Amino acid sequence: MSFEFSRERRERLESLLKVYPTRRAALLPALHLVQEQLGHVSPEGEEHVARILGLPVIDVHEVLTFYTLYRTRPMGRRHIRLCTSISCWVRGCRSVQRYLEEKLEVASGGTTTDGEFSWEAVQQCMGACELAPMMQVGNDYHGPVSRSEVDRILDGETSREEG
Amino acid sequence: MERLRLISRDFGNSRARKLDYYRAHGGYQAALKALDEMAPRRITEEVIKSNLRGLGGAGFPVGRKWSFVPSNTGKPIYLVVNADEGEPGTFKDRYIMEWDPHRLLEGMIICARAVGIHTAYIYIRGEYVHPERILREAIEEAYREGILGSRVLGRDFSLDVHMHVGAGAYICGEETGLLESLEGKKGWPRLKPPFPAVVGAFGCPTVINNVESLTYLPHIVANGGEWFANLGSERNGGLRLFSLSGDVKRPGVYELPMGTPLRELIYGCGGGMADGKQLKAVIPGGSSAAVLTADEIDVPLDFDHLARIGSMLGSAGIVVMAEDVCMVEAMRVISHFYAHESCGQCTPCREGTGWVARTVDAIHSGRARRRSVEDLMQIADNMSGTSICALCDGAAMPLRSFLVKFRGEFDYHLKHGRCDLKRPVPAVARSGVFQAPTGSGGIPGAGQE
Ligand SMILES: Cc1cc2nc3c(=O)[nH]c(=O)nc-3n(C[C@H](O)[C@H](O)[C@H](O)COP(=O)(O)O)c2cc1C
Ligand code: SF4
Numbered sequence: 001m002s003f004e005f006s007r008e009r010r011e012r013l014e015s016l017l018k019v020y021p022t023r024r025a026a027l028l029p030a031l032h033l034v035q036e037q038l039g040h041v042s043p044e045g046e047e048h049v050a051r052i053l054g055l056p057v058i059d060v061h062e063v064l065t066f067y068t069l070y071r072t073r074p075m076g077r078r079h080i081r082l083c084t085s086i087s088c089w090v091r092g093c094r095s096v097q098r099y100l101e102e103k104l105e106v107a108s109g110g111t112t113t114d115g116e117f118s119w120e121a122v123q124q125c126m127g128a129c130e131l132a133p134m135m136q137v138g139n140d141y142h143g144p145v146s147r148s149e150v151d152r153i154l155d156g157e158t159s160r161e162e163g
Numbered sequence: 164m165e166r167l168r169l170i171s172r173d174f175g176n177s178r179a180r181k182l183d184y185y186r187a188h189g190g191y192q193a194a195l196k197a198l199d200e201m202a203p204r205r206i207t208e209e210v211i212k213s214n215l216r217g218l219g220g221a222g223f224p225v226g227r228k229w230s231f232v233p234s235n236t237g238k239p240i241y242l243v244v245n246a247d248e249g250e251p252g253t254f255k256d257r258y259i260m261e262w263d264p265h266r267l268l269e270g271m272i273i274c275a276r277a278v279g280i281h282t283a284y285i286y287i288r289g290e291y292v293h294p295e296r297i298l299r300e301a302i303e304e305a306y307r308e309g310i311l312g313s314r315v316l317g318r319d320f321s322l323d324v325h326m327h328v329g330a331g332a333y334i335c336g337e338e339t340g341l342l343e344s345l346e347g348k349k350g351w352p353r354l355k356p357p358f359p360a361v362v363g364a365f366g367c368p369t370v371i372n373n374v375e376s377l378t379y380l381p382h383i384v385a386n387g388g389e390w391f392a393n394l395g396s397e398r399n400g401g402l403r404l405f406s407l408s409g410d411v412k413r414p415g416v417y418e419l420p421m422g423t424p425l426r427e428l429i430y431g432c433g434g435g436m437a438d439g440k441q442l443k444a445v446i447p448g449g450s451s452a453a454v455l456t457a458d459e460i461d462v463p464l465d466f467d468h469l470a471r472i473g474s475m476l477g478s479a480g481i482v483v484m485a486e487d488v489c490m491v492e493a494m495r496v497i498s499h500f501y502a503h504e505s506c507g508q509c510t511p512c513r514e515g516t517g518w519v520a521r522t523v524d525a526i527h528s529g530r531a532r533r534r535s536v537e538d539l540m541q542i543a544d545n546m547s548g549t550s551i552c553a554l555c556d557g558a559a560m561p562l563r564s565f566l567v568k569f570r571g572e573f574d575y576h577l578k579h580g581r582c583d584l585k586r587p588v589p590a591v592a593r594s595g596v597f598q599a600p601t602g603s604g605g606i607p608g609a610g611q612e
């Protein structure tokens with residue numbers, strides 16, 4: 001599938017290029033823009049970005065795979081990131097982790113069969129330990145999450161787009 | 164007596180994010196003072212006098228760092244704000260950005276004026292979508308009102324501020340990893356020297372400071388360095404934010420004078436232990452700090468006192484653990500984090516962190532060889548002081564402390580493949596009540612009602 005930025009995103013990238021002294025510095029934001037448009041970063045997206053920034057595709061790929069927030073394949077319509085770092089672990093994230101496995105019937109890193117949810121257990125503290133155990137659904141932080149909270153959050157607003 | 168709060172007073176008050184509110188409460192007056200009444204060198208002198216320490220983790224005196232920046236290179240000088248906030252157990256910078264974004268911008272103007280900077284980047288971690296949005300709005304407001312841009316507050320001084328969003332890598336919080344990432348590369352830390360003050364972003368002299376370090380500047384300029392220094396303890400100026408989490412009744416962000424005893428934070432601010440349990444251990448400065456036992460909590464919370472007892476204040480991320488927390492499993496969680504986040508450039512770090520994680524796993528499940536605890540001690544020694552950045556030491560320091568202070572638990576696990584502690588799932592009593600409209604953030608110190 002070929003990839004090209006929407007006009008609006010292309011313009012945003014152009015104005016980003018003005019804020020750095022090098023074109024390459026716009027690489028992370030450019031990859032964010034691809035992911036915003038497509039939901040993940042496809043090989044065609046990488047090539048598109050490489051062309052605009054004048055970089056070898058391999059450089060783009062190396063950066064893409066270094067960072068954990070870029071997704072290289074399509075995810076569920078809503079993506080869940082459960083924090084399993086130290087404070088969330090102290091406050092019981094393992095039980096929520098088991099519940100997500102059970103409820104979504106897929107292991108961490110997977111997507112539900114209906115394509116609605118994907119989820120992952122994250123080792124990095126998400127910077128919201130006062131909410132422990134916490135998770136991020138789309139852009140939003142939730143916590144403390146219990147099994148019933150998970151139900152409420154995931155079942156309550158199934159039609160909402162990640163936004 | 165009401166606690167003194169300098170930068171956390173408006174946490175939880177969503178009106179305070181707005182420029183008109185901030186200005187109505189004295190906002191940007193200190194920046195004006197810095198622009199109109201103080202020579203750049205005097206600002207730096209006041210900051211040196213204030214004993215303000217770098218609050219991102221390393222605690223390096225802020226004013227002294229600025230004084231290393233050469234002004235005669237003919238190159239631009241950059242300010243890079245470290246808003247990557249990745250140290251496990253730390254969430255204070257998020258509160259500043261969410262609730263008091265203009266105070267950070269004012270601090271940036273003061274720093275820029277002191278050092279002669281006209282371009283600043285705020286490197287914010289990618290997960291912080293809401294804080295990023297709030298900060299962007301504040302920046303737009305500031306541009307609209309002539310506070311940022313070609314004539315800062317109408318004066319003959321320019322400052323442009325740009326946001327740069329990270330993409331999920333703990334190592335990008337390390338200042339030179341961050342610079343690489345800002346330049347569009349993998350976040351591989353650089354060998355130092357040269358230090359960023361001399362060769363930083365895009366080959367130019369660069370000041371890198373943590374969000375919170377910069378946010379205290381307006382108070383220092385307004386009231387003087389000596390005033391700030393006197394609020395804290397010896398060589399540790401002023402107040403700072405403590406991120407309190409784990410098994411306490413009231414987790415949250417609390418602003419306290421440097422040198423406040425850890426006990427007061429846990430039992431005073433935090434309301435004591437959750438679920439009626441006994442205290443067992445405390446991580447005092449993010450997960451890279453050596454763990455403390457329950458009888459060490461009278462330590463005054465400042466950089467020097469914690470260093471004296473073999474730990475560190477670091478980012479002041481304080482994680483409280485109750486009697487029924489298995490220390491072997493806690494070490495597993497911590498060691499896997501470092502193994503995952505090591506950037507892999509240095510052999511002792513790459514191999515060491517992986518080896519530690521596998522060995523702790525083996526001890527945990529009782530599969531380890533008999534001398535594994537001694538092995539771990541030796542690996543920890545080989546990891547210290549042998550690598551490009553401090554991540555490796557940050558992985559070795561907690562390891563050593565867990566092994567020494569909770570040796571019995573490691574020995575028990577090694578033998579039996581389990582512990583004799585039974586930890587029920589902690590009660591999640593107030594489920595959901597923390598949720599702010601933005602989908603993030605409780606109200607610190609306000610009892611989270
Ligand atoms: C592995 C590692 C991770 C770090 N993460 C952060 C971070 O997330 N935020 C931060 O401000 N400093 C972090 N630091 C410290 C920075 O390298 C640097 O000391 C700091 O940004 C300087 O600002 P300050 O002097 O105002 O604290 C980290 C250091 C290391 C070694
Ligand atoms: S110490 Fe570890 S994280 Fe730091 S540069 Fe070396 S390998 Fe990378």
Ligand code: FES
Pocket residue numbers: 083084085086087088089125126127128129130132134251252253
């Ligand atoms: S440990 Fe989960 S948010 Fe910090």
